[in-house]
Each structure stands twice: as structure tokens, then as C-alpha cells.
Amino acid sequence: MxxxxxxxxxxxxxxxxxxxxxxxxxxxxxxxxxxxxxxxxxxxxxxxxxxxxxxxxxxxxxxxxxxxxxxxxxxxxxxxxxxxxxxxxxxxxxxxxxxxxxxxxxxxxxxxxxxxxxxxxxxxxxxxxxxxxxxxxxxxxxxxxxxxxxxxxxxxxxxxxxxxxxxxxxxxxxxxxxxxxxxxxxxxxxxxxIDLERFHPSTDRAGARARFGLPDRDTVVFVGRLDQEKRIDETIRALARIVPERDVQLVLAGTGQREDELRALAARLGVADRVFFLGFVPDEELPSVYAAGDAFAIAGVAELQSIATLEAMSTGLPVVAADAMALPHLVSEGHNGYLFPPGDDAVLAERLLTVLGPNREKLGEASREVALEHxxxxxxxxxxxxxxxxxxxxxxxxxxxxxxxx
Missing domain, CATH: 3.40.50.2000 (Glycogen Phosphorylase B;)
Structure with missing residues (x-):
């Protein structure tokens, strides 16, 4: 039209x-x-x-x-x-x-x-x-x-x-x-x-995980470049804090200059078996990556909007994001997720545990509602x-x- x-x-x-x-x-x-x-x-x-x-x-x-x-x-x-x-x-x-x-x-x-x-x-x-x-x-x-x-x-x-x-x-x-x-x-x-028809809540989370060979456990997702400005090391450090308390894994979809460093960090922290590197995921398969997740985490501090965060929200995922640049425009504290001070992986870990808790579904529904505005x-x-x-x-x-x- x-x-x-x-x-x-x-x-x-x-x-x-x-x-x-x-x-x-x-x-x-x-x-x-x-x-x-x-x-x-x-x-x-x-x-x-x-x-x-x-x-x-x-x-x-x-x-x-x-x-x-x-x-x-x-x-x-x-x-x-x-x-x-x-x-x-x-x-x-x-x-x-x-x-x-x-x-x-x-x-x-x-x-x-x-x-x-x-x-x-x-x-x-x-x-x-x-x-x-x-x-x-x-x-x-x-x-x-x-x-x-x-x-x-x-x-x-x-x-x-x-x-x-x-x-x-x-x-x-x-x-x-x-x-x-x-x-x-x-x-x-x-x-x-955001294309709300392509990125929408899924009822087949287990099927999406199986598609990428992921264990069927609580899953935190990140989609984007594995480069320095994305600060993915903070999310891996937060995961290491969570694992003793919760059966959680981190899924990273993307490629970048820091992949080898991030793999080494995961091994050093004892969570190599909990961090899954999917590599480049074709655009047509991206909805399934988000569908495999229970929450989305983004630690970057240079986001003018973050399309990946919008895609995750449209899929119905609660979000934990750095309190920096434009991310606070997408994340409302306690409504569809939580913010954390950039660089503070201890608080990031606490926030992830919160969104993976009993209010997960409610937070995810709120994320979808916010995404509708975009x-x-x-x-x-x-x-x-x-x-x-x-x-x-x-x-x-x-x-x-x-x-x-x-």
C-alpha cells in the first residue's frame, strides 16, 4: 500500500x-x-x-x-x-x-x-x-x-x-x-x-534450543558483534557468579574480534560448558535464537538504540541492560527488566537472577508491549x-x- x-x-x-x-x-x-x-x-x-x-x-x-x-x-x-x-x-x-x-x-x-x-x-x-x-x-x-x-x-x-x-x-x-x-x-x-510479525513470543522454547543444539535449561541470550564495545566479558563474569546458585547458560549469536578472548575467559572462570558461541546466524534464523532464550542481556555502553534489544523485547524476553546511552529508553525498571551500572557484573548477576525468577513471564509480556511502540x-x-x-x-x-x- x-x-x-x-x-x-x-x-x-x-x-x-x-x-x-x-x-x-x-x-x-x-x-x-x-x-x-x-x-x-x-x-x-x-x-x-x-x-x-x-x-x-x-x-x-x-x-x-x-x-x-x-x-x-x-x-x-x-x-x-x-x-x-x-x-x-x-x-x-x-x-x-x-x-x-x-x-x-x-x-x-x-x-x-x-x-x-x-x-x-x-x-x-x-x-x-x-x-x-x-x-x-x-x-x-x-x-x-x-x-x-x-x-x-x-x-x-x-x-x-x-x-x-x-x-x-x-x-x-x-x-x-x-x-x-x-x-x-x-x-x-x-x-x-522492529518487525513485530517476524519477532514474536514463541511457545516452543525447547524446540528452538534443540535447533541450535542447546541444553534445555534457563538461557540468557545476546545477539550482536563479539567486539570490545559490546562488553560481553561482563555478562560472562555475571554468569560465573550465577552458576553456583542457578542452572543457567549464556548463548552468544554473532562473530567478532574478541571471540577467542571470551572463550578463554569462560574457561578461566569455569563456565566454558555454559557459554555457547553460535557464530554468525543468518537473518532468517534470528527469531529462533531469541525464542530459545528466557532473558536478554546487553552490557554495551554505546548503543544509540539497539535493534537486537528491540528484537528480544518483541519476542517477549525480559531485558537486563547497562544503564547507559539509549538503553534506558527501552528498559523500565521492574516493568520489562532492569538496568545495572556499567561494569558492575555483580549487580548484573543479581538482575539476571531476578528476571529469571517467578515474574519472568510478566516482565516478558511488558517487553512485548513496549516493543509494540516501535x-x-x-x-x-x-x-x-x-x-x-x-x-x-x-x-x-x-x-x-x-x-x-x-
Whole structure:
């Protein structure tokens, strides 16, 4: 169903896109697919995952993959090469003549698309998923230089964002952070959204566990990269505190630079047989990972929203999360889970024991209710209205709408 007065032509630009495994890439893919399902003409420009450039029609979305090279110190991701990029994008804009461009970062490809779009008077929406903390480990930035590097990175991001016509970010906390870093214009909070039909409560928890070869016992789940900024070591330390008291296991779905360290830590703490590394789990199988769990734990302190937490909540899992960045927007103390002070694995262990207790089902039901507020159809509605307003289609915009998230 098309929600605007005529189909839109949208060019989405992103420096990361599946098969890259990260929240920004997944959001961009769901945005493109969702808009296309509504009848809009959607093109995505992004790095080629195999190096050489190519164009393909992937379902309803046309992907324009630019020539790329591996990102240093991050072998599983690639960046589009600057040489020839500007001309390629200029030709693409002339041929597609989009109503609007939606960029997903301030990095090389996205900023080149922004610059070229503005030169031909095509309005640009920028959605910020950026947190310097998520890049320090990958870029091998020494601890002594992170404050200065972070400040410089934010200045660069703000400078690029100021050239966009409309800026969004996933949560009110993320919007406030952007303003704190010097962005002097309006920022709109629009949730990344969640597919409530794909991620829903399951009655076959034992079957889901069997699918991944997991013992049928209380299960804490985490889905995401096994990298430094996710601080999964804290959850493993909390598990080690719990095991003497409770028959619990931890399931980690994802890959990353710290997997070997985390395996070694689990062995050192005597819980190697209680920590299960599932590795990369294809998107179509992710609902079963959450269905195998009794609770979701996330210890990261650099989450602008956390799509994985929303997916867990939509599945009906109570959540224990670090009291940092945007996670408190998703977790209401005692309602759908609990927060813990970042770095305090003793409190994390206590909170996990609480959510695995007799109120588990009630907490999980509350999680699902909170997730309903983040229905991705509502997010798509809002983006359609933003696009239409920028193109001057009065019938599309809704006056007075400010934010899609609580």
C-alpha cells in the first residue's frame, strides 16, 4: 500500500549494507525493503561486498554496489573507494532523478552522495547511527588518544550533518547527544523500528534450543558483534557468579574480534560448558535464537538504540541492560527488566537472577508491549512523510509530528 499521493523515488546511500553485520546495515536494508513493499521506487548505493562494482535487482530494491577495498583491521567489512566515486554518483543521480536522498552516515560514500545531491537540488535526509566508541577498537585507537579522536570525529560528523535538509536519529537520547556535540539544528527521533510479525513470543522454547543444539535449561541470550564495545566479558563474569546458585547458560549469536578472548575467559572462570558461541546466524534464523532464550542481556555502553534489544523485547524476553546511552529508553525498571551500572557484573548477576525468577513471564509480556511502540510500519510512515514534506507535497506531511519514540 502506498501511503503518499504518488510513489516516491528514493535513493538510499549507506557505507554499510548486508552482508555486513551491524545495526546500521540492518536498518538500512529494512528501510529499503519496507519502502519498496509499499510501492516506492527504491535504489541503494553502497560498497560492493566482493570488491568489483556491479548492479543487481534484489527483490524490489535495486542495489548499486561501488568498487571497494577491505577496511584496515576489520576484515569482514569493506569501504567504497573514493577514486571515481563522485562521477559515478553524479551519473546515478541524473539517471534516477530521485525525489529524495537518504544517507545513513557521514562517512566517505554517504557524504559524497550528500554533496552531489545538494548540487542538483535533491533534498537529503541524514540518519545518524554514529558513535566513536564503536570504532575505537576497530581502528586501533590508543586509550590515551580516544578523547581527542572522539571530539574530532564528532566535529566532522556535525559539519556533514549541517548540510542535510533533515536529520534523524533513532532515540531522544541519541538526538540529545547530537545536540550536545554541537549540532545546532533540529533533530528528529525516529525509531529504527522492529518487525513485530517476524519477532514474536514463541511457545516452543525447547524446540528452538534443540535447533541450535542447546541444553534445555534457563538461557540468557545476546545477539550482536563479539567486539570490545559490546562488553560481553561482563555478562560472562555475571554468569560465573550465577552458576553456583542457578542452572543457567549464556548463548552468544554473532562473530567478532574478541571471540577467542571470551572463550578463554569462560574457561578461566569455569563456565566454558555454559557459554555457547553460535557464530554468525543468518537473518532468517534470528527469531529462533531469541525464542530459545528466557532473558536478554546487553552490557554495551554505546548503543544509540539497539535493534537486537528491540528484537528480544518483541519476542517477549525480559531485558537486563547497562544503564547507559539509549538503553534506558527501552528498559523500565521492574516493568520489562532492569538496568545495572556499567561494569558492575555483580549487580548484573543479581538482575539476571531476578528476571529469571517467578515474574519472568510478566516482565516478558511488558517487553512485548513496549516493543509494540516501535512497529517498523510506524517508522516507515514517518519517513514517508518526511520525504514528502521535503519535496513540497503538502498532502504527505503531517503538521506537528515531532517524534515516533517515547
Amino acid at each position: 502506498i501511503h503518499s499521493e504518488r510513489p516516491l523515488s528514493v535513493l538510499i546511500a549507506s557505507d554499510t549494507y548486508p552482508p555486513d553485520v551491524n545495526g546500521a546495515g540492518y536498518f538500512t536494508h529494512r528501510l529499503a525493503e519496507g519502502l519498496a513493499e509499499r510501492g516506492h521506487r527504491v535504489h541503494v548505493v553502497c560498497p560492493s561486498e566482493r570488491g568489483e562494482p556491479y548492479v543487481r535487482v534484489n527483490g524490489r530494491v535495486t542495489e548499486h554496489r561501488l568498487r571497494s577495498a577491505p577496511i584496515p583491521f576489520q576484515a569482514d567489512m569493506r569501504a567504497a573507494l573514493p577514486l571515481g566515486m563522485g562521477g559515478h554518483i553524479a551519473r546515478l543521480l541524473r539517471r534516477l532523478d530521485p525525489d529524495v536522498v537518504h544517507i545513513q552516515s557521514h562517512f566517505t560514500l554517504s557524504r559524497s552522495v550528500l554533496r552531489r545531491a545538494r548540487s542538483v537540488a535533491v533534498p537529503v535526509v541524514l540518519t545518524n547511527h554514529f558513535m566513536p566508541d564503536n570504532l575505537y577498537a576497530h581502528a586501533r585507537v590508543p586509550h590515551s588518544m580516544r578523547r581527542a579522536a572522539g571530539a574530532a570525529a564528532w566535529r566532522d560528523m556535525v559539519r556533514v550533518a549541517m548540510a542535510a535538509d533533515h536529520v534523524t536519529t533513532p532515540t531522544p537520547r541519541a538526538a540529545a547527544l547530537l545536540r550536545e556535540k554541537g549540532f545546532a539544528r533540529e533533530v528528529e527521533a525516529i525509531s529504527c523500528g 512497529d517498523h510500519h510506524r517508522s516507515l510512515d514517518r519517513f514517508e512523510r518526511v520525504y514528502g514534506r521535503l519535496r513540497g507535497w503538502g498532502a504527505v506531511g503531517v503538521a506537528g509530528e515531532r517524534s515516533l519514540v517515547a
